[in-house]
Amino acid sequence: xxxxxxxxxxxxxxxxxxxxxxxxxxxxxxxxxxxxxxxxxxxxxxxxxxxxxxxxxxxxxxxxxxxxxxxxxxxxxxxxxxxxxxxxxxxxxxxxxxxxxxxxxxxxxxxxxxxxxxxxxxxxxxxxxxxxxxxxxxxxxxxxxxxxxxxxxxxxxxxxxxxxxxxxxxxxxxxxxxxxxxxxxxxxxxxxxxxxxxxxxxxxxxxxxxxxxxxxxxxxxxxxxxxxxxxxxxxxxxxxxxxxxxxxxxxxxxxxxxxxxxxxxxxxxxxxxxxxxxxxxxxxxxxxxxxxxxxxxxxxxxxxxxxxxxxxxxxxxxxxxxxxxxxxxxxxxxxxxxxxxxxxxxxxxxxxxxxxxxxxxxxxxx
Amino acid sequence: xxxxxxxxxxxxxxxxxxxxxxxxxxxxxxxxxxxxxxxxxxxxxxxxxxxxxxxxxxxxxxxxxxxxxxxxxxxxxxxxxxxxxxxxxxxxxxxxxxxxxxxxxxxxxxxxxxxxxxxxxxxxxxxxxxxxxxxxxxxxxxxxxxxxxxxxxxxxxxxxxxxxxxxxxxxxxxxxxxxxxxxxxxxxxxxxxxxxxxxxxxxxxxxxxxxxxxxxxxxxxxxxxxxxxxxxxxxxxxxxxxxxxxxxxxxxxxxxxxxxxxxxxxxxxxxxxxxxxxxxxxxxxxxxxxxxxxxxxxxxxxxxxxxxxxxxxxxxxxxxxx
Numbered sequence: 306x307x308x309x310x311x312x313x314x315x316x317x318x319x320x321x322x323x324x325x326x327x328x329x330x331x332x333x334x335x336x337x338x339x340x341x342x343x344x345x346x347x348x349x350x351x352x353x354x355x356x357x358x359x360x361x362x363x364x365x366x367x368x369x370x371x372x373x374x375x376x377x378x379x380x381x382x383x384x385x386x387x388x389x390x391x392x393x394x395x396x397x398x399x400x401x402x403x404x405x406x407x408x409x410x411x412x413x414x415x416x417x418x419x420x421x422x423x424x425x426x427x428x429x430x431x432x433x434x435x436x437x438x439x440x441x442x443x444x445x446x447x448x449x450x451x452x453x454x455x456x457x458x459x460x461x462x463x464x465x466x467x468x469x470x471x472x473x474x475x476x477x478x479x480x481x482x483x484x485x486x487x488x489x490x491x492x493x494x495x496x497x498x499x500x501x502x503x504x505x506x507x508x509x510x511x512x513x514x515x516x517x518x519x520x521x522x523x524x525x526x527x528x529x530x531x532x533x534x535x536x537x538x539x540x541x542x543x544x545x546x547x548x549x550x551x552x553x554x555x556x557x558x559x560x561x562x563x564x565x566x567x568x569x570x571x572x573x574x575x576x577x578x579x580x581x582x583x584x585x586x587x588x589x590x591x592x593x594x595x596x597x598x599x600x601x602x603x604x605x606x607x608x609x610x611x612x613x614x615x616x617x618x619x620x621x622x623x624x625x626x627x628x629x630x631x632x633x634x635x636x637x638x639x640x641x642x643x644x645x646x647x648x649x650x651x652x653x654x655x656x657x658x659x660x661x662x663x664x665x666x667x668x669x670x671x
Numbered sequence: 672x673x674x675x676x677x678x679x680x681x682x683x684x685x686x687x688x689x690x691x692x693x694x695x696x697x698x699x700x701x702x703x704x705x706x707x708x709x710x711x712x713x714x715x716x717x718x719x720x721x722x723x724x725x726x727x728x729x730x731x732x733x734x735x736x737x738x739x740x741x742x743x744x745x746x747x748x749x750x751x752x753x754x755x756x757x758x759x760x761x762x763x764x765x766x767x768x769x770x771x772x773x774x775x776x777x778x779x780x781x782x783x784x785x786x787x788x789x790x791x792x793x794x795x796x797x798x799x800x801x802x803x804x805x806x807x808x809x810x811x812x813x814x815x816x817x818x819x820x821x822x823x824x825x826x827x828x829x830x831x832x833x834x835x836x837x838x839x840x841x842x843x844x845x846x847x848x849x850x851x852x853x854x855x856x857x858x859x860x861x862x863x864x865x866x867x868x869x870x871x872x873x874x875x876x877x878x879x880x881x882x883x884x885x886x887x888x889x890x891x892x893x894x895x896x897x898x899x900x901x902x903x904x905x906x907x908x909x910x911x912x913x914x915x916x917x918x919x920x921x922x923x924x925x926x927x928x929x930x931x932x933x934x935x936x937x938x939x940x941x942x943x944x945x946x947x948x949x950x951x952x953x954x955x956x957x958x959x960x961x962x963x964x965x966x967x968x969x970x971x972x973x974x975x976x977x978x979x980x981x982x983x984x985x986x987x988x989x990x991x992x993x
Contacts, residue, residue, distance in 0.1 A: 345859075356860075360919065361918075361919075362878050363878065364881070364882070365878070416879045427879065523879070523882065
């Protein structure tokens, strides 16, 4: 059984019912678009700004022009649902040791050649099995499963934006937080609104060069950096993941530029995760990232003065732990996605009382 | 990324092995036949089926230098084969492959020995087929009409250059050969849509490949072995053509061209059709597509030394008007 089949088999059994394409339950008018002459529309959700003819869809494949009005076809149309450790997102400074009820719909607004979940992100909603999971039901399921948060993840939550907003609201009513795992390729206005509804946003920063974004992601770097600045201004908790791909985004110069930008624009306390690449989708010709490359990236960012630089997909590595930047002791000890020890009191280091930024709570899996 | 930089050994081998049907003669020309009939429409604008059949025959016979339609079609299909007709139906009635043209082709296919049950009319969605006037049916004893949404896609990706897609099982598993039936029309993003672009209807993710005016994606998708090995002939429906506002049907920019473009070389056909649309745009005082940043550069890419899907060199295109 390969990874893809395994993941599919993990999906909640009730997802088996294939949703009919025309099912009105999943269709809501899009929040951000502009009407144009001749029944065309311009999508204003992501920087791509697709201009879409009647009966056509945008780049994401999940939003459709119907007679000059624009609709999301994936509201409550969940194609993957799992209970995951929040560390798997990864979010290391957000309720560590807790589980996140994690959901996705089909679709994505970029096309990364290294996508691990291309079989849901790069398809149209009618091409995968889905189930109807409206916001209140989702929030209820999160509570039933002892998940203090809902994670919108796996594919690209920006393309199921309306569902995220509604579910985050339903979650808040149930005392359940919301976290978004995104590539950050979104326009400022919808992002600002998102920030008001959710509690944390993790951004996959794919590289620190426009060239990479153009050739490997089919997107742009600048809007993603703008999104990170918006998150900073809005004060929503943010962590960054950078998937290190051999030969494509692993130079010292790129790591240094990244670290310098993060420190100067976002501050030294933003957690930055360097994650190990595995060959997948359209990038099967490259090897997994050598550990030494990840350690080099961390060393460069540490030297630049970032306080929380982690390594991911390397279980057991000391760089999975959170170290107090003042006394240099471990305040959150991890092994893979498991939190083994928490040495925090009210968000402060137990040893030296240094404030560790993040959203902390009572861990359920220590 | 340049196509040459991502041509893998696998793709190179696939390209070498593919396309027994549509490969160009090394030194020869690609023939594009344009058949027109000013009287194609009867009173009220409806298509005269018998006249349509005659221009279809003229075109296919001219392409194959045959004296009879049966002989010409036997150069395309063999008895017992399952033949797919890849129509273009996204735009609904008006700017989709017309039903009378499909009926005329089905008639000739049957005369060439293809039984009705072995003819499959297909496109992306059942919904699109129906909106264009086809009645969706998968009865095994009749001509079948089948959307990819009902038939499904392969599980493994077809990959070439910048494109990676799941290909329709109608193409890969059902059909022995495919006749491509696009429409001569403008496309608001990639410039024009005809033979090459119509193959976006064979993949699961066409929405991913419209950026950069479809270049090199349209060419790359047509390099998939699954497509190259199956498509034998293109009959472009130019009964009603559209020079602006496509791919949706915009009657204000449509005109009765009253013709068909027929070729085995999809690149030569697309280049020829593109020039027809540009001439019409000029006649109407509209800017050329290049000035609108939607010149269909993918046509040149399809003709380049890496893809070699056909020729866009006017000196190597033999244009026959019949």
